[in-house]
Amino acid sequence: MANQTLSAYDQIPYLANPLPQTHPSRLAAVASMFALSFAPPKNARVLELGCASGINLLGMAHFMPEAKFVGIDLSIVQIHEAQRRAKAINAENVTFHHMGIEDIDANFGEFDYVLCHGVYSWVPPSTQKAILRICNENLSQDGIGFVSYNVQPGWRIKQIARDVFWALTPPEMPASKRYEYGVAWIKDALEITAKEEQKPLLHQALANEMNSILTQKDIRYLVHEYIEDNNEPLLFREFLSQVSEAGLAYLGDAEPASMVRHLTNPALREFFKTHPATSMAEAEQAIDIIMGRTFRQSLLVKGIRHRQINRALTSAFFKNLHIQARIARKVDENNQVTYTHPRAGQMNAQPPYGTAALDVLAEAFMPTEFRKLADKFTELSQGTDDVFAEILFSLLGAGAIEIFADPYIPELPKGATPLALLDVSSGRNITSNAAGEVIGLDPLQSLILPLLKGDWDREDVISHLAGLYGKGAFNINPVPADNEQMRNLLGNLADKAANALKMMGVVG
Numbered sequence: 001m002a003n004q005t006l007s008a009y010d011q012i013p014y015l016a017n018p019l020p021q022t023h024p025s026r027l028a029a030v031a032s033m034f035a036l037s038f039a040p041p042k043n044a045r046v047l048e049l050g051c052a053s054g055i056n057l058l059g060m061a062h063f064m065p066e067a068k069f070v071g072i073d074l075s076i077v078q079i080h081e082a083q084r085r086a087k088a089i090n091a092e093n094v095t096f097h098h099m100g101i102e103d104i105d106a107n108f109g110e111f112d113y114v115l116c117h118g119v120y121s122w123v124p125p126s127t128q129k130a131i132l133r134i135c136n137e138n139l140s141q142d143g144i145g146f147v148s149y150n151v152q153p154g155w156r157i158k159q160i161a162r163d164v165f166w167a168l169t170p171p172e173m174p175a176s177k178r179y180e181y182g183v184a185w186i187k188d189a190l191e192i193t194a195k196e197e198q199k200p201l202l203h204q205a206l207a208n209e210m211n212s213i214l215t216q217k218d219i220r221y222l223v224h225e226y227i228e229d230n231n232e233p234l235l236f237r238e239f240l241s242q243v244s245e246a247g248l249a250y251l252g253d254a255e256p257a258s259m260v261r262h263l264t265n266p267a268l269r270e271f272f273k274t275h276p277a278t279s280m281a282e283a284e285q286a287i288d289i290i291m292g293r294t295f296r297q298s299l300l301v302k303g304i305r306h307r308q309i310n311r312a313l314t315s316a317f318f319k320n321l322h323i324q325a326r327i328a329r330k331v332d333e334n335n336q337v338t339y340t341h342p343r344a345g346q347m348n349a350q351p352p353y354g355t356a357a358l359d360v361l362a363e364a365f366m367p368t369e370f371r372k373l374a375d376k377f378t379e380l381s382q383g384t385d386d387v388f389a390e391i392l393f394s395l396l397g398a399g400a401i402e403i404f405a406d407p408y409i410p411e412l413p414k415g416a417t418p419l420a421l422l423d424v425s426s427g428r429n430i431t432s433n434a435a436g437e438v439i440g441l442d443p444l445q446s447l448i449l450p451l452l453k454g455d456w457d458r459e460d461v462i463s464h465l466a467g468l469y470g471k472g473a474f475n476i477n478p479v480p481a482d483n484e485q486m487r488n489l490l491g492n493l494a495d496k497a498a499n500a501l502k503m504m505g506v507v508g
């Protein structure tokens with residue numbers, strides 16, 4: 001039976017966001033990288049343990065109507081919110097249950113994907129064992145489990161900031177009060193001690209961590225990271241031994257970049273020449289130390305599949321996958337082309353192959369088959385499939401592309417998706433698309449999106465916007481001189497927003 005008393009998450013619900021890295025097509029892509037079979041995402045059965053208010057599952061359920069989703073959580077407040085949201089968009093392929101992870105047994109059913117994000121480090125060992133047991137017992141033969149957790153030694157550096165909250169306030173004080181007191185104290189400590197002109201009073205490592213707390217600031221995240229009773233980061237090596245004790249095998253990381261970095265990053269390649277790693281896991285453990293990684297998202301399969309995992313990573317695996325990139329291609333007044341990626345930053349590309357690859361990928365807004373992209377690449381550069389796959393391999397290492405296996409990307413009917421409409425009407429400025437991406441909406445897009453309902457008409461949208469502008473809901477720069485100019489400017493804004501929202505897959 002689920003604990004009937006109000007849980008910490010009932011008092012301060014978690015900051016819920018869609019979690020792209022848990023999307024079945026992305027998990028299946030990692031299986032595909034290692035030549036392992038997977039259940040087709042389109043009609044997969046997906047279970048999320050600790051689903052909070054269901055934001056993640058609901059996003060997936062919305063775009064994959066033939067798949068079945070079940071979410072469970074101990075917090076009744078969050079489960080009620082999840083049920084309310086599911087009802088609001090008539091999602092019939094997702095159910096949410098108020099229950100504990102420990103209460104799930106084999107009778108609960110079989111699932112192709114078991115997801116458990118942001119729970120493992122924050123629960124006692126008995127619940128951790130239950131999570132791994134479910135990843136084995138309730139997983140289908142081809143199934144994949146996803147478990148994320150905080151890792152050492154990187155987390156030890158953050159631990160000092162957690163210790164600050166624990167040193168300042170007693171555990172019996174309500175979490176929100178501990179948070180308020182701690183943050184105010186940290187702010188003063190940073191500001192007042194900075195006035196010391198000689199050697200700074202505040203220890204540098206502490207000051208860095210305190211500053212990072214003040215910049216993150218979201219109470220829902222910080223409370224659970226720094227004030228929650230349980231937060232026991234562990235070494236990757238320790239996690240692997242718990243996984244094997246539970247009869248499971250490690251498949252790989254939900255962030256493919258972290259598994260190929262030792263092959264693509266020149267400095268790491270050099271390092272591993274001196275300190276060769278005997279397995280991918282060993283290389284990953286070494287990189288955790290070097291880069292101070294604090295969080296891991298590990299994919300698990302049934303132990304008997306261990307021998308079927310082919311670790312010979314060559315770029316050939318791309319040929320079975322779909323690829324997506326968020327590469328912005330810009331041409332300046334001197335015809336100079338630049339490519340930038342939100343994570344990888346400014347990208348250098350050499351003609352003909354490098355530039356052709358980025359030109360092709362700059363159009364892959366949604367997951368696109370390797371075949372289609374490679375054909376375009378050949379058309380532009382005369383390069384072969386193998387050359388294209390090699391370039392993709394290094395882009396994967398740089399975190400500049402996303403990979404999917406058998407993604408189900410439905411043709412969207414005209415207008416904003418019901419999910420995006422629900423998100424905006426609940427005051428959220430983020431939603432998700434069929435690739436499981438987190439789509440942030442700027443204030444104008446949030447204002448315009450609800451006007452793009454069904455078979456919307458451009459003139460109607462302009463008239464609505466004119467009404468909102470008249471009420472001072474937003475500003476236009478330059479201020480329009482007359483009504484006609486205003487309608488023209490509003491029309492441009494509406495077109496720009498509608499195109500951007502279409503490109504991001506939240507408007508059909």
Ligand SMILES: C[S@@+](CC[C@H](N)C(=O)[O-])C[C@H]1O[C@@H](n2cnc3c(N)ncnc32)[C@H](O)[C@@H]1O
Nearest residue numbers: 009014050051052073074075100101117118119
């Ligand atoms: C940090 S939140 C993560 C929520 C969500 N998975 C995400 O990442 O956005 C942890 C969630 O696990 C739930 N939880 C903690 N212990 C649990 C247990 N034993 N059984 C079920 N849910 C639990 C909490 O109520 C909370 O909603």
